[in-house]
Amino acid sequence: MMATNATGGAIASAPVATAAYPPTREGWYAVAILALTTTFALLDQGILGLLIQQIIADFSLTDTEASLLLGPAFVLFYVVLGVPLSTLIDRWKRTWIISIGIFVWSMATAACGIASNFVQLFVARFVVGAGEAVNGPAAYSIVADYFPRDKLPRAVATLQIGSVAGRGLSLLLGGGMIWLVASIGTPSLPLLGELRPWQVVFLGVGLPGVLVAFLLLTVKEPPRTAIRTEVSKVPLVGAISYLWRHFAIFGPMFIGLTLGSLDTGGRAWGAAFFERTYGWSPATYGIVSGVASLAAMLTGLYLGAKWVEWFQARGKADGAFRVIIYTRCFAIPFAILMPMMPTPQLAVAFNVVADLTLGMSGPMLNAVMLIVTPSQIRGQVMALYLFIFTVIGQGLGPVVTGVTTDFIFTSPDDLRWSIMLLHIVFLPAALAVTWLGWKPWRQEVERLNAEDAAR
Structure with missing residues (x-):
């Protein structure tokens, strides 16, 4: 049974029993x-x-x-269409949406x-963003319909691999390809002529993604879990109004x-920072930092999921x-302290x-x-959550760093001071605000x- 709200949109009826989740192996x-x-x-x-x-060197660009x-x-x-397109994720077949997105961003x-x-x-780069706008929200939505609430932290941690x-x-791979191109020389293609090393890297990482677009179609679309609360079905209005009503949480x-x-x-700006501060080439930075980052973050994914499960086993929801x-x-x-270190190591x-x-x-x-x-x-x-991370973090964040270097410290060699200043300003503030949402x-x-136990 459905009712209508003040905006005229349909509202879901009272919660119903949650359907069984798909097989774990799926x-x-x-x-x-x-x-x-x-x-x-x-x-x-x-x-x-x-x-x-x-x-920057090839096109004679400023940091800004x-x-x-x-x-x-x-x-x-x-900014233009990413969030509006998210309404399709809650209505259309999500595996098809992601597959189309992969093809677009790879090309x-x-x-x-x-x-x-x-x-x-x-x-x-604009079109790359167009393709990737649907990937994160659709992927998380699919995973949440495959696993119950207490299993989600491990499933999301695995997805984050x-x-x-x-x-x-x-x-x-970027550092290795740069080294390889420097060793064997840049290729010359019909109509395009001789490619720069960075152009070869873009071609090398982009084209294989087309094959992944077809592989994604082998994933079964899971049934959407049962509605458990009243939310307007008007696109975006329902989501935003729900977030506002539960502002203390969200x-x-x-x-x-x-x-x-x-x-x-x-x-x-990591590669530029290491080159300007320590004289490391992009190839050296890419290989060393790539290995270190992979090892550290994969270890972190495992430890983080295990730590959550340790808390849950002791009754900490x-x-x-x-x-x-x-x-x-x-x-x-x-x-x-990282930007102030005396050595790259x-x-x-x-x-x-x-x-x-x-x-x-x-x-x-x-x-x-x-x-x-x-x-x-x-x-x-x-989509709204990832919109903030993408637009602010990936869109505005690099600009804030570049503008800080150009107009506050005024020298490209002072990039390290820009990075440190932003760490000092934003990281403690982010922690303090996030902490406020812990109890709610x-x-x-x-x-x-x-509520689940009473059913």
Whole structure:
């Protein structure tokens, strides 16, 4: 039975019994394939940061102009259509949506490899963002319909292997390809002529993603879990109004993510920072940091999930939130001091600590959101959540870092001071705001668990 709300949109009736989840083996197969798609998404997205110093030299760009490629070019699509498209995730077949997205962003990444000027590269990066706008929200929505609430932290942590692998491989494969091209020379293609090394890397990481688009179609679309609360069916209105009514739960997570995302610009400038500060080439930085990041973050994914389960076994329903708070407290001093290290080896070591704790807490940020979000608006809420991370973190964050270097410290060699300043300003603030949502989130989880037990 359906009613209508003040906006005229249909409202779901009272909660009904939750249907059985699909077989576990199907769920883990879906997680594995979705992790692979996320690997290619983060690989295509992150490779530009490794290559940016070469592109700056080839196109004679300022740091501010380069930051437009690192950030706004990629997230511009999110600003215009990313969130509206999320309504399709809650209504259409999600596996098809992701498959189309993979094909689009893979071809766009390859197109970056044939760009011959700033405008062409900017447009290609825009299309990369267009393809990847649907991947995260749809993937999380699928996983949440495969696993019950108490299993979600481990499932999301496993899915995040794709993010870790994508970030690590963007450094490792990118650095290896740069070294290989330098060793054997750049190829010359018909109509395109001789390619620059960074163009070869874009082609090499973009084209294989087309095969993954077809592999994704082997994942079964899970049935959507039962509606358990009243939410307007008007696209986006229902999701936003629900978030507003439960601001004490969702507000600190969204605001904390916004503040933390403003600090992420330094990661995009990592290769440039190591080259300007320590004289490391992009190939050296990519290989060393890629191996270190992969090892640290994969370890963090395992430890984070185990830590949550340790809390749950002792009756702590808020285990995922605890891991977020505790790991951030530990990581902040290392992040602030990293740019000031006297040697590149020490800087990498401090980054390893940051990557380890990020591997532990990153998946939990998504898990805590999924756990308390009604199933019928899950795609839209995750799209709004990832919209902040993408638009602020990947779009504005690199620009804030570049502009700070150009206009506050005024010298490209002072990039390290920009990175440190942003760590000092945003990381403690993000932690404090997120902490405010801890108690309301725990109370909501306890209510949901009690509601399930009464059925």
